[in-house]
Amino acid sequence: MPDKSRWIEITEDNPDHSAWYIQRFKDMAAEGHDLDGEARFVDAMLSRGSRILDAGCGPGRVAARLTALGHEVVGADVDPALIAEAAAVHPETTWFVADLASLDLPAEGVAEGFDVIVSAGNVMTFLAPSTRSDVLRNLRTHLRDEGRVVIGFGAGRDYDFADFFADAESAGLESLITLSSWDLRPFTPESDFIVAVLGAAAA
Numbered sequence: 001m002p003d004k005s006r007w008i009e010i011t012e013d014n015p016d017h018s019a020w021y022i023q024r025f026k027d028m029a030a031e032g033h034d035l036d037g038e039a040r041f042v043d044a045m046l047s048r049g050s051r052i053l054d055a056g057c058g059p060g061r062v063a064a065r066l067t068a069l070g071h072e073v074v075g076a077d078v079d080p081a082l083i084a085e086a087a088a089v090h091p092e093t094t095w096f097v098a099d100l101a102s103l104d105l106p107a108e109g110v111a112e113g114f115d116v117i118v119s120a121g122n123v124m125t126f127l128a129p130s131t132r133s134d135v136l137r138n139l140r141t142h143l144r145d146e147g148r149v150v151i152g153f154g155a156g157r158d159y160d161f162a163d164f165f166a167d168a169e170s171a172g173l174e175s176l177i178t179l180s181s182w183d184l185r186p187f188t189p190e191s192d193f194i195v196a197v198l199g200a201a202a203a
């Protein structure tokens with residue numbers, strides 16, 4: 001069994017956390033916030049009808065938008081309350097309760113790999129630290145040939161960007177593009193956010 005996700009520890013400490021998180025995004029949508037930046041980024045990487053995995057999808061913000069744009073999308077998340085919300089609100093997307101540290105979608109009947117795997121919203125910083133390399137390895141094994149992984153998270157959350165790139169390399173992922181935002185701003189040593197596009201390293 002992988003160590004417990006930090007997110008699950010938070011929800012065990014505060015049983016209202018998942019409901020609070022769901023409501024927070026509903027409120028932001030109602031207030032007219034633009035919640036589609038990550039989906040736009042991923043959509044620009046792909047032709048219509050591509051296969052996308054939203055890894056750590058939460059209540060489905062990114063996956064649902066990508067489904068609406070005409071992609072074939074699977075969302076996976078360790079929090080059953082968030083997946084229940086995603087499935088209730090967005091039944092057109094395929095959802096799984098799954099820990100990314102032990103992700104095995106072929107065992108769930110999803111045999112085909114993905115063109116892009118996106119992990120937005122600081123998911124990497126909510127993993128159990130001991131599972132980070134395993135999660136990155138699992139993302140790589142769920143890619144199609146030429147598929148890419150896109151990961152965004154902030155600085156100051158106990159996962160240094162340098163450690164992330166070292167873990168990615170150990171998981172067989174090489175860095176292709178590094179940005180500091182979902183609207184394509186360049187990454188600099190001062191950046192406090194990273195959007196990393198990775199691909200399977202040559203064997």
Ligand SMILES: C[S@@+](CC[C@H](N)C(=O)[O-])C[C@H]1O[C@@H](n2cnc3c(N)ncnc32)[C@H](O)[C@@H]1O
Pocket residue numbers: 005006007008055056057058059060061062076077078079082098099100101119120121122123126127128
């Ligand atoms: C801040 S939320 C982001 C949700 C979504 N990606 C978004 O941007 O709206 C972090 C998410 O990471 C998920 N997560 C954390 N550890 C996980 C793990 N080991 N496996 C799958 N999901 C995980 C949580 O359940 C939570 O939904």
